[in-house]
Amino acid sequence: MISLGDRPGTRPRVRRRTRARAVAAPVTPALAALASLAVIAVLAPSARADEPSGGVLIDVKGAKRVLYPIAVPASVEGDATAAREVAQVASFDLSVAGVFKVLDPAGFLADLKAEGLIIDPQKWKDVGAFGVIKYRASPTEIEFRLYEISKGTTSVLGKTYPRKGDTRSITHRFCNEVVKYYTGELGFFGSKIAFTAKGRTASAIYAMDFDGANAYPVSNNSSQNILPAWAPSGGQIAYTSFMRNNPDLYVAPAGGGRPTKLSSQRGMNTGAAWSPDGSKIALTLSKDGNPEIYVISAKDGSILKRITTDRAIDTSPTWSPDGGQLAFVSDRNGGPQIFVVSASGGTPQQVSFNGSYNTTPTWMPRAGKHVIAYTTRDGGVYDIVTLDLDTKVMTRITQNEGSNEEPSFSPNGRAIAFARAGQGVFIANADGTGKAVKVWSGSATGIDWGPAPGP
Numbered sequence: 001m002i003s004l005g006d007r008p009g010t011r012p013r014v015r016r017r018t019r020a021r022a023v024a025a026p027v028t029p030a031l032a033a034l035a036s037l038a039v040i041a042v043l044a045p046s047a048r049a050d051e052p053s054g055g056v057l058i059d060v061k062g063a064k065r066v067l068y069p070i071a072v073p074a075s076v077e078g079d080a081t082a083a084r085e086v087a088q089v090a091s092f093d094l095s096v097a098g099v100f101k102v103l104d105p106a107g108f109l110a111d112l113k114a115e116g117l118i119i120d121p122q123k124w125k126d127v128g129a130f131g132v133i134k135y136r137a138s139p140t141e142i143e144f145r146l147y148e149i150s151k152g153t154t155s156v157l158g159k160t161y162p163r164k165g166d167t168r169s170i171t172h173r174f175c176n177e178v179v180k181y182y183t184g185e186l187g188f189f190g191s192k193i194a195f196t197a198k199g200r201t202a203s204a205i206y207a208m209d210f211d212g213a214n215a216y217p218v219s220n221n222s223s224q225n226i227l228p229a230w231a232p233s234g235g236q237i238a239y240t241s242f243m244r245n246n247p248d249l250y251v252a253p254a255g256g257g258r259p260t261k262l263s264s265q266r267g268m269n270t271g272a273a274w275s276p277d278g279s280k281i282a283l284t285l286s287k288d289g290n291p292e293i294y295v296i297s298a299k300d301g302s303i304l305k306r307i308t309t310d311r312a313i314d315t316s317p318t319w320s321p322d323g324g325q326l327a328f329v330s331d332r333n334g335g336p337q338i339f340v341v342s343a344s345g346g347t348p349q350q351v352s353f354n355g356s357y358n359t360t361p362t363w364m365p366r367a368g369k370h371v372i373a374y375t376t377r378d379g380g381v382y383d384i385v386t387l388d389l390d391t392k393v394m395t396r397i398t399q400n401e402g403s404n405e406e407p408s409f410s411p412n413g414r415a416i417a418f419a420r421a422g423q424g425v426f427i428a429n430a431d432g433t434g435k436a437v438k439v440w441s442g443s444a445t446g447i448d449w450g451p452a453p454g455p
Helices: 032-040 080-095 119-127 167-183
Strands: 070-071 101-102 131-137 143-147 157-162 192-198 203-209 225-230 236-241 250-254 262-265 270-272 280-285 290-295 303-306 314-319 325-330 339-344 358-363 371-378 381-388 393-396 404-409 413-422 424-429 437-441 444-449
Touching: 070 280, 080 101, 080 131, 080 167, 080 314, 143 280, 192 225, 192 437, 203 225, 203 236, 203 303, 225 444, 236 270, 250 270, 280 314, 280 413, 290 314, 314 358, 325 358, 339 358, 358 381, 358 404, 371 404, 381 404, 381 413, 404 444, 424 444
Parallel strands: 070 101, 070 131, 270 314
Antiparallel strands: 131 143, 143 157, 192 203, 192 444, 225 236, 236 250, 250 262, 270 280, 280 290, 290 303, 314 325, 325 339, 358 371, 371 381, 381 393, 404 413, 413 424, 424 437
């Protein structure tokens, strides 16, 4: 971690971290007009897993970084194809939640066929498991049970889901219940990520499940389409397109379909960010010649307020969780840095002081938290860091793992998605621990993680 001190410009005090991993984000869109402006403007949460002795609650705020060992054995009963998919999806979900250590099935000692939906506690204790997930998939339903080894053969959580949806979605739902049971927080499984997929002559807006499954195009044209932004409802995605030879802002159904032009001011209409209540959009407009931050109506695109007035380039706005502030990028003090200003306007305050190049801020969505993630340039390489605006502590999310840019927080703030140049989309723990996981391969940019999934 790096303490920035209490005074602007204070030289960071570096404390060596034991495990700093991260996720990377590709470079900004390859559009000459936008790139020149955008570039310049351009969990395991602390989990305490003491051996349970009559009730488990993983402390996601504690200082110890011990992951809770959980086993997800593949069911040997019922629908074999569905059983394999459940085990695969559940194991991935829990492994990226930031609080669990998913045990290797190769070491399991239990007779799964004899156990069925119950457990032999000693067999699982012998392999180091604290928790075990059992399930059975039939043609009509999937039944899940969660066990704590300390509580014997009585399950602590049970759910049965009709097989009306696909197996993946059902598994995501139960894993969210598991996270909630242990931590009291909602999981992000089943949420979606939007991004720009870059081609040789064009770029398209795509959306996918957070784990990389079921990717599909949102835009449908042969032009440059960049910088997607989810509406808080999850039903719409705003993005900038050059389909009419100007970087105009469009809003499309999240599932794809004909977009509606929302803002077509002369020059840039870029970097859309929806307000938490979904009624407004902050973005960069250059209608008067200089890129400035504005707030427009999400309903009709009318300008509600001009936030910045400066000869410098101001871009990449992002809302605080309570909607009271905006963070953005400006080069008004030299190189691009992160600034924060009241959503009603006022004098912006610089908050980033590490290095001379910091861009693409995104605000952690957790209520009561004042944490921003952004891209920083370090020795010619781009990496992801987070900055706690209250404590002035900066945490490195990526390091020595390629060029990483454009972070976006998961709905619960426990993970960060980002693009790694030339490799794809990754997700990593938002506290800098653990190893980043690739969820999509290809050339991507403009990462935006959507809202929490429905129940």
